[in-house]
Amino acid sequence: MHDMLVRLYALPRPDSLIRELEGRGIRIRRCMPYELLTLQRWVAANFSAKWVSEATVAMSHQPPGCFIATRDSGIIGFACVDATMRGFLGPMGIAESARGQGTGRALLLTALNDMRCMGYAYAILGGVGPAAFYRKVAYATDIPDSSPGIYEDLLPDPPLH
Numbered sequence: 001m002h003d004m005l006v007r008l009y010a011l012p013r014p015d016s017l018i019r020e021l022e023g024r025g026i027r028i029r030r031c032m033p034y035e036l037l038t039l040q041r042w043v044a045a046n047f048s049a050k051w052v053s054e055a056t057v058a059m060s061h062q063p064p065g066c067f068i069a070t071r072d073s074g075i076i077g078f079a080c081v082d083a084t085m086r087g088f089l090g091p092m093g094i095a096e097s098a099r100g101q102g103t104g105r106a107l108l109l110t111a112l113n114d115m116r117c118m119g120y121a122y123a124i125l126g127g128v129g130p131a132a133f134y135r136k137v138a139y140a141t142d143i144p145d146s147s148p149g150i151y152e153d154l155l156p157d158p159p160l161h
Contacts (some may be wrong), residue, residue, distance in 0.1 A: 003146035004125040006089070006138045008116040014109035021069075021106055026076070026098075028106045031059060031066040039066065042075040043093070049157040051091040058083040067111050069094070069103045077103050079111040081118075085150060089115065089123045105137045112138060127151045 018028050031039055036059050043052045058065040058080035069077035079092040089111055094104045115123050125134055126149060134140035143149075 001127040003143040003149050004140035006123040006140045014106050017106045027070045028110050031068045047093050054083040054091050079107040088126050
């Protein structure tokens, strides 16, 4: 998996997409500090221990650097800013049952626009999986020779309880 670069100053705003999702009962918002344990458990159940660690770091910022998508008072997606490295977006994940509905697009654009508001001109998407998604939604471009990038010599995931 390689890294990608996003020009934050060239992004569309997510406002109309967020309104559309709200009409379908999906909210995109910043995760609150008192929701940390809920976030950690959801990420552990749906993704990996490494992503739990990264989400925890993103939540340690003030304001928290984690955005969530919710439906019926439950998390269906998350996106983190400045978790593994400054200027990085990720991890980001959507529940399998919520994919293909615009939730990932709204979360991605919300988090990237937050980075732009913080003063970043560019964002790095580290070790991306769905590169076509990031190209389409955020006009991301590949960073040559970026694999494994910062993700080399990884320790194995511990078992999650």
